Amino acid sequence: MKPTDIGHPDYFHKVVDCQWACPAHTPVPEYIRLIAHGRYSDAYMVNWQSNVFPGILGRTCDRPCEPACRRGRVEDETAPSPASSMISAGKEPVAICRLKRVAADYKDDITARLPKAPALRNGKHVALVGAGPASLTVARDLAPLGYHITVFDADAKGGGMIRTQIPRFRLPEEVIDEEVGYILGLGIEFRHERIDSLKSLLAKSGPGGYDAVFVGSGAPRGRDLELPGRKEAEKHIHLGIDWLSSVSFGHVTKIAKRVIVLGGGNTAMDCCRTSRRLGGEDVKVIVRSGFEEMKASPWEKEDAIHEGIPILNYLVPKAYLHEKGKLTGMSFEKVKAEYDSKGRRNLVPTGESDQVFECDVVLIAVGQENAFPWIERDCGIEFDKWNMPVVDDKTMQSTLPKVFFGGDAAFGPKNIIWAVAHGHDAAISIDKFCNGESVANRPPPMVNLMSQKMGIHEWSYDNQVSTDNRFKVPWRDTKITLKNIKIEVEMGFDPSTAFKEAQRCLNCDVQTVFARDLCIECDACVDICPMDCITFTGNAEETDLRTHLNAPAGNLTQDLYVSSELKTHRVMVKDEDVCLHCGLCAERCPTGAWDMQKSLIEMTKAGPSCRDKPAPLRRVA
Amino acid sequence: MTYLAKPKLHHPTLPVNRLGFTRRDYEGKISTLCAGCGHDSISAAIIHACWELAIEPHKVAKMSGIGCSSKTPDYFLGNSHGFNTVHGRMPSVLTGANLANRELLYLGVSGDGDSASIGFGQFAHSIRRGVNMVYIVENNGVYGLTKGQFSATADKGSKSKRGVLNSDESIDMVMVALQLGATFVARSFSGDKAQLVPLIEAAIEHKGSAFIDVISPCVAFNNHDGSTRSYDYVREHNEAVNRIDFIKTREEITTDYAPGTVQEVVQHDRSVLRLRKVALNYDASDRVNAMNYLQQRAQLGEIVTGLLYVHPGSEDLHEHLNTVDTPLNRLGTKELCPGSAALEKLNASMR
Numbered sequence: 015m016k017p018t019d020i021g022h023p024d025y026f027h028k029v030v031d032c033q034w035a036c037p038a039h040t041p042v043p044e045y046i047r048l049i050a051h052g053r054y055s056d057a058y059m060v061n062w063q064s065n066v067f068p069g070i071l072g073r074t075c076d077r078p079c080e081p082a083c084r085r086g087r088v089e090d091e092t093a094p095s096p097a098s099s100m101i102s103a104g105k106e107p108v109a110i111c112r113l114k115r116v117a118a119d120y121k122d123d124i125t126a127r128l129p130k131a132p133a134l135r136n137g138k139h140v141a142l143v144g145a146g147p148a149s150l151t152v153a154r155d156l157a158p159l160g161y162h163i164t165v166f167d168a169d170a171k172g173g174g175m176i177r178t179q180i181p182r183f184r185l186p187e188e189v190i191d192e193e194v195g196y197i198l199g200l201g202i203e204f205r206h207e208r209i210d211s212l213k214s215l216l217a218k219s220g221p222g223g224y225d226a227v228f229v230g231s232g233a234p235r236g237r238d239l240e241l242p243g244r245k246e247a248e249k250h251i252h253l254g255i256d257w258l259s260s261v262s263f264g265h266v267t268k269i270a271k272r273v274i275v276l277g278g279g280n281t282a283m284d285c286c287r288t289s290r291r292l293g294g295e296d297v298k299v300i301v302r303s304g305f306e307e308m309k310a311s312p313w314e315k316e317d318a319i320h321e322g323i324p325i326l327n328y329l330v331p332k333a334y335l336h337e338k339g340k341l342t343g344m345s346f347e348k349v350k351a352e353y354d355s356k357g358r359r360n361l362v363p364t365g366e367s368d369q370v371f372e373c374d375v376v377l378i379a380v381g382q383e384n385a386f387p388w389i390e391r392d393c394g395i396e397f398d399k400w401n402m403p404v405v406d407d408k409t410m411q412s413t414l415p416k417v418f419f420g421g422d423a424a425f426g427p428k429n430i431i432w433a434v435a436h437g438h439d440a441a442i443s444i445d446k447f448c449n450g451e452s453v454a455n456r457p458p459p460m461v462n463l464m465s466q467k468m469g470i471h472e473w474s475y476d477n478q479v480s481t482d483n484r485f486k487v488p489w490r491d492t493k494i495t496l497k498n499i500k501i502e503v504e505m506g507f508d509p510s511t512a513f514k515e516a517q518r519c520l521n522c523d524v525q526t527v528f529a530r531d532l533c534i535e536c537d538a539c540v541d542i543c544p545m546d547c548i549t550f551t552g553n554a555e556e557t558d559l560r561t562h563l564n565a566p567a568g569n570l571t572q573d574l575y576v577s578s579e580l581k582t583h584r585v586m587v588k589d590e591d592v593c594l595h596c597g598l599c600a601e602r603c604p605t606g607a608w609d610m611q612k613s614l615i616e617m618t619k620a621g622p623s624c625r626d627k628p629a630p631l632r633r634v635a
Numbered sequence: 636m637t638y639l640a641k642p643k644l645h646h647p648t649l650p651v652n653r654l655g656f657t658r659r660d661y662e663g664k665i666s667t668l669c670a671g672c673g674h675d676s677i678s679a680a681i682i683h684a685c686w687e688l689a690i691e692p693h694k695v696a697k698m699s700g701i702g703c704s705s706k707t708p709d710y711f712l713g714n715s716h717g718f719n720t721v722h723g724r725m726p727s728v729l730t731g732a733n734l735a736n737r738e739l740l741y742l743g744v745s746g747d748g749d750s751a752s753i754g755f756g757q758f759a760h761s762i763r764r765g766v767n768m769v770y771i772v773e774n775n776g777v778y779g780l781t782k783g784q785f786s787a788t789a790d791k792g793s794k795s796k797r798g799v800l801n802s803d804e805s806i807d808m809v810m811v812a813l814q815l816g817a818t819f820v821a822r823s824f825s826g827d828k829a830q831l832v833p834l835i836e837a838a839i840e841h842k843g844s845a846f847i848d849v850i851s852p853c854v855a856f857n858n859h860d861g862s863t864r865s866y867d868y869v870r871e872h873n874e875a876v877n878r879i880d881f882i883k884t885r886e887e888i889t890t891d892y893a894p895g896t897v898q899e900v901v902q903h904d905r906s907v908l909r910l911r912k913v914a915l916n917y918d919a920s921d922r923v924n925a926m927n928y929l930q931q932r933a934q935l936g937e938i939v940t941g942l943l944y945v946h947p948g949s950e951d952l953h954e955h956l957n958t959v960d961t962p963l964n965r966l967g968t969k970e971l972c973p974g975s976a977a978l979e980k981l982n983a984s985m986r
Contacts, residue, residue, distance in 0.1 A: 088644050471638050479642040534866050536671040536854065537826060541679040544642045544659075546649070565646040582870060596642055604671025604854040 015556050015585075017578040020527065023461045026613035028573060029590050030523045032110055035082035037435035039459070039617050040064040042079060042110055043523040047475060049116055050516035052509070055124050057117035062124075064617070065434050066151050066197070067176070069189040072115025073504065074180055076311060076429040083107030084520055087569075088545065088592045089483070099486075100511075106484035108518045112504075116512040118189070129158035131201030136160035138448045141224040143209050146174020147430045148421025149230035150197045151437025155620045156444060157200040164224075165198075168208040172198055175232055175422075176430065178259035179281065181288050182500045212389045212417070226416045226444045229389075229403075230433070233422035237381040239276060243334030243341075247376075250341035251334060254285045254379030261288055261499070270374030272296045274344055276331055277379035278308030283315065285377040286323045291499040298371070299325045300344075302361060304351055317503065321492055330361065332368060334376065343372040382427045402426065409453040410440035418443055441620035449625055457624050460616045465609050466524055467600075473610055475524050477597040480517040521595045524610050528586055530577045532607035535584070539599035539608055540564065545592045548599060553585045563587060640665050653689040661686045663713035667706070673825030673851030674704055674773050678711040680828050681742070681771075684835040685712060696732055696739045700725040700754060703780055704746030704773035704851075712742075723754025726761035726770075730952070733766050736962040737953050740839060741768035748778050751787040751806045758808075762815040762844050767951035769838045770846045772808055773825075775853040776864040783856030794861030807933070809943060812846040813926050818949035819845035820925075822940045824869050825852065833881040834942060840881075840906045843949035850938065869938060876917040876928075876941040877910040900945050910942060919945055 020026060028034050032042040041060060048057035061068035080086075086107040138161050142149035145167035153163045171177060172194045176185070198204055209215055218224060236253035238244075244251065250270075254277065260266040273294040275286040278301035289297045299318065301308055305327045308315065315325065329346035336342055345368045349361040384402060389395060394414035396404040403412050405419045412419055420436030422428060443453040466474040488505045489495075495503045507515060540548050546565035553559070559574065560567040567574060572591035579585055600608040618624050641662070649657045661682040666675050685695070695715035699705035701722035708717050716739070720728045729743050743761075750758040750772050761770070776789040785793075785801045788808060793801050812820050819841040823831040831849065838845035850869050852858050858865040863872075877898070898919060900908040910919055918924055925944045932939045959966070 087647065090644060478639050479644060481643060534671070534854075534858070535826060535870075536673065536852070536866060537676045537679070537828065538671045541675050542641065544644060546646045566648060568648070581867070592646060594642055594644060596639070598639070598641065601639075602670045602675075604669065 015553060015559060015574065015576045017585075018573070018575045020463075020575075023458045023615065025573070026461065026463070026523075026525050027459070027615050029525060029593075030613070030615070031082040031084050032079035032108075033523070033615065035078045036065075037078065037432045038065045038438065039435075039615065040079075041523065041615060043519055043521050044614065045117060046108070046110070046113055046516045046519040047521065049113055050476070050513055050519075052513075054117050054120040055122045055127070058121040058124060059127055061114055061117060062196075065431060066154055066437070067147060067193050067430065067434070068114050069118035069193050070176055070185060071430060072111060072113075072118050073185050073189070074176075075111050075114070075431055077111040078431070079110045080107040083110065084522055084592070085518055088520070088594060100488065101482070102484040102486060104483055109484055109487070109507075109515050112487050112507060113512060113516060116507050116509075119506050120509060125196075128196055129200065131157050132160045134160065135162055138162065138225045139164070139223065140444060140448075141166065141215060141227045143215075143227065143229045144174055144231035144421075144423070145169070145172035145194075145204065146230055146232050146421055146433065147176060148423070148433035148437045148440070149174070149228060150194065151434045152228050152230070152420065152441045152444065153202050154197045154200065155438060155441035157197075157202055159445060159621055161448075162203070163201075164203045164205060166205050166207050166209050168206075170206050172204055174230075178262050179255050179284065181258065181261070181284050183287070183291065183495060183503050184284070186500070186502050210388050212395075213393050216393065216416075224416075225448050226418065228440055228444065229412075229417065229419045229423050230421045230437070231386075231423045233382040233384045233427040235383045235385040236378065237383055239331060239378050239380055241331060241333050243336050246339060247334045247336040247341040249339070250374060251376045251378065254281045254377050255382060257377055258284055258288060261292070266292070268292055269294050272373040273298075273375050273377065274371060274373040275299045275377045275379060277301065277381070278303060278310055278325075279379060279381070280310045280314050281382070282377075282379035283310045283318045285379050286318055287321055288499065289375075289377065290321050290323065290496055296373075297323050299323060300329050300331070300346065300371070301325065301327050302330050302349070304328060307359075320489065321496065328361070329369060335370065341374060341376065343370050344376060345370045382422070384423060384426060386423075408439065408456070409443045410436055411443055411447075411453055415447065438617070438620070442618060442624055445620040446625060449627075451626050455626060457618055459618050462614045462616070463525070463527065463611045464614070465611050466597075467609060471601055473524075473597055475521050475610075475612075476517065477521070477524075477595070477610070479520065479594050479596050480514070482514055482518055484518065485511050485515045522593075523613050524595050524597070525613050526575075526588065526593065526595070526597075526599060527609050527611045528575065528577055528588070529607045529609070530580060530586070532605045533577075533580060533586065534605055534607075535580055535582055536604060538602040538604065542598045542602040544596065544598070545594055547589050547591075547593045549587045550580070550582075550584045551587060552583070553579070559587060560589075563589060565589070567591060652686055654691065656686065656689070658682060658686040660714075661692065661712055663708070663710045666710040668703060668710075669779075669855045671854035672703070673775065673849075673853070674707050675710070676825040676828065677771065677773055677831070677849050677851055678707050680825075680831045680835055682711045683828070683832050684839065687832070688836055688839060690740060690839070694739055695742060696729075697742050697744060698725050698729040698732070699744045700746075700749040702746040702749045702778075703775075703853075704744060705749055707773070708742075708744055723749050723752070723757055725749065726754065726757040726766075729768055730761050730764065730766050733768065733952070734958070735964045737767070737958070738962050741766070743768050743770040745770070745772050747772060747774045747776060747786040747788040747808070751808060755787075755806075759811065759815055762812055762817045762846060765816070765818065765843045765949070765951050765955060767842055767953070768844060769835065769841075770844060771835075772846075772848050773851045774808065774848055774864075775851050775857055776862070777853050777857040779853045779856055783853070790863040793863040794859075796856050796859050796862075798861075807929070808846070808848045810926065810929060812848075813922060813929075813944055817846045817944075818843040818946040819942075820944040821846070821942045822848045822850070822938070824850050824873055824938075824940060826866055826870065827873070827940075830875065830878065830940065833879045836881040837879060837902075837906075837908050837942065837945075840902055840904055841945070841949065842902070842904070843946070843951045872936060872938045874914070874932060874937040874939050876914040876939060876943065877912050877919060879942050880909040880911065882907045882909060900947050902945075902947060908942065908945065913941070919943065920947070922946075
């Protein structure tokens with residue numbers, strides 16, 4: 015293998031599994047350390063810079079970081095089971111998401127630390143369609159640069175799906191108001207106005223016209239399920255997301271006693287749990303697929319089950335049963351999963367007789383679709399065969415150069431953190447576009463490597479590896495939470511549990527950096543490494559090398575760190591997979607050939623630093 | 636040294652041996668030696684060998700004297716017996732322990748000061764008596780604990796860290812062991828675990844006094860230019876006579892070796908030492924030739940390593956003394972005090 019180029023901005027970034035997995039690349043270990051120090055405001059600002067909505071995401075994020083977390087690969091399954099029910103069994107990731115909430119919960123007033131719109135605007139106008147997370151991210155990135163930002167939304171308050179679709183018992187309204195408010199407070203114009211025509215929006219050229227338009231209108235249309243009886247019983251059948259937003263705005267305050275929720279995604283989980291709070295006593299979720307394959311996040315399923323909601327699987331809906339315009343129940347065909355030779359799953363009928371469940375209301379949560387009735391198809395934006403706009407996935411630019419897309423509007427339903435990532439990318443593009451530059455030419459992120467050595471055995475991070483298992487976030491009693499839809503179920507970590515959970519973080523951003531010229535090949539690092547990550551061996555091709563290290567390097571998604579040839583003609587090979595970043599290799603190294611260096615990755619941000627030409631110096635009058 | 640305990644977490648695929656232990660179960664406390672000390676590598680090699688042979692930790696006694704090397708038994712086999720003796724007296728205490736309980740594995744760990752200076756006589760007699768043990772000398776050529784004076788094994792003409800030349804003749808522990816009749820004699824290097832681990836395994840299985848001289852650079856005081864015990868010097872002058880494959884039971888040779896390149900030695904417990912010869916004319920079962928070869932090579936400035944001599948039909952002290960098979964510490968009053976009639980008989984035999 016060739017020596018590893020640690021100068022490449024992605025190399026150490028990939029070692030920080032959580033940050034690499036996060037669409038917005040939030041520097042997770044950095045803010046977790048700040049939480050451990052009790053510096054909640056600083057931790058919050060690190061998050062705010064990166065993911066814009068720490069308090070919201072700390073309660074609702076889809077957490078792609080957690081399945082990636084190294085902790086989940088290194089814990090010992092055979093360790094004795096925990097004594098408390100508030101501690102999980104082993105092999106669990108750090109509770110990254112809920113630690114983010116800790117930063118938001120315990121921070122001080124941070125308003126003084128927020129950027130401000132400059133007194134002197136730059137004369138460029140940008141219109142944002144929809145006030146959801148993608149648009150608000152674009153606004154947050156561009157407003158401090160001097161752009162005139164106008165956000166249009168059909169709802170009276172900003173937030174988009176964060177406000178309309180996420181129930182209050184998961185996300186209190188104050189949190190939304192606070193974090194949406196931080197952005198709208200940057201001198202942004204918010205217009206409660208539905209955009210009916212992109213053409214007329216674009217036509218406003220000249221003074222009052224827009225230099226660029228960002229479409230962040232989400233995937234606002236719930237998919238329907240047309241089955242016999244749909245029309246006849248339509249009064250008792252609702253589309254999940256529409257129903258949730260009616261609840262959110264207070265238009266709906268009650269539901270009948272027996273409710274069936276169709277669908278296995280997170281919206282279905284929100285529908286069933288909301289129903290339980292509005293009078294639903296016999297609420298069940300019914301899904302076509304198996305329980306394991308459901309799209310809902312495991313923790314959301316767990317929350318629903320905790321509230322006494324059964325989830326029935328392998329049942330394909332066949333008909334809505336009704337009598338005199340009144341829904342009486344639904345019938346389902348029983349199926350089982352069969353896998354063909356290519357491993358594809360097919361649901362085949364079991365042949366048993368159909369199953370009927372009585373109910374008064376059905377909520378359909380079987381998916382969401384995009385809808386762009388307001389974009390004229392002849393305005394210059396190309397649409398593909400699925401009727402989705404053609405959007406570049408790096409620049410977020412459509413085929414009409416001044417129109418950009420992001421969030422669910424760009425590539426269909428995803429989640430908040432993806433919308434934020436799209437927003438950042440679109441903001442860079444819009445800034446470059448408005449400065450007459452190519453949007454494709456974008457600088458890579460900046461990486462800073464800093465030694466963490468403070469003394470002979472002293473590091474600026476806590477390198478002792480905690481053996482605690484994951485702590486669970488306490489729930490409020492269901493006797494209270496099921497009575498009031500506005501009472502938040504999760505109570506968040508208290509500071510002392512938050513500290514213990516934060517200590518579980520392995521500090522994967524503190525990298526083991528190897529200096530070949532200093533190494534005397536004494537084997538001290540090999541002997542001390544608790545995970546057998548380090549091997550000195552003859553060089554070979556990667557596939558070969560992976561099999562004859564001190565411990566096999568079977569995880570192909572994790573890189574091997576290879577040095578150039580040493581005095582003995584061997585190379586140092588380190589498998590990054592299960593490194594605890596404990597720094598013992600560096601502590602045992604007599605020559606300092608190993609050093610622990612923090613790789614702080616700063617993602618590319620919209621503004622002068624990512625433009626091709628430096629900004630002209632402003633003349634002082 | 637480090638102040639932190641080594642984390643208990645281990646590689647998810649870490650294998651277990653016949654007893655269900657991982658290699659990590661054979662570790663001891665965290666080392667307090669200087670970072671990069673060769674002794675720590677030897678500890679790691681002992682851990683590896685004991686794990687691989689699936690040795691029951693409670694059946695090992697780690698004996699040592701005084702010095703950096705003699706501290707190391709604290710850093711491996713944390714669940715075994717241990718005894719830190721007075722300086723240089725490890726061989727006597729080991730001999731006594733061995734006589735009292737012949738069923739344990741005796742691991743004598745010592746250094747060049749402990750064994751070649753203050754304990755030289757003790758070392759010599761334990762070897763010549765054929766005590767069943769593995770005697771490892773962690774040989775760095777300096778007194779590390781007293782800041783780097785030459786030890787008795789430092790080569791004549793080598794230079795100390797302060798630039799002083801050694802004018803005294805050195806003691807070659809391997810030559811002494813051969814001369815005194817050790818039945819298993821090897822030399823290795825702490826920086827070459829591929830060689831050292833099988834040597835320790837073979838020594839553990841050997842019956843009689845097995846002696847391994849391990850050159851172990853002192854990073855703090857003897858790893859400079861002009862030293863003949865530095866990592867660089869040893870690597871440049873290391874001449875291995877053979878590479879050893881230690882095999883528990885005899886199995887067919889499946890690898891294709893060129894004729895004359897493999898020497899097999901069957902030990903008393905039927906374990907097989909398969910020596911892949913590097914120096915083709917070297918015969919590890921010929922003691923006199925081994926001594927000649929070592930002398931010749933030493934003249935050329937080479938450090939000869941490998942399994943230098945092994946006597947397959949070796950005997951140990953218990954056989955020489957014709958002791959009972961049951962360990963003495965398990966004999967009861969009845970066996971130990973057979974009564975006045977037996978005493979009378981014994982006295983009569985001496986009249």
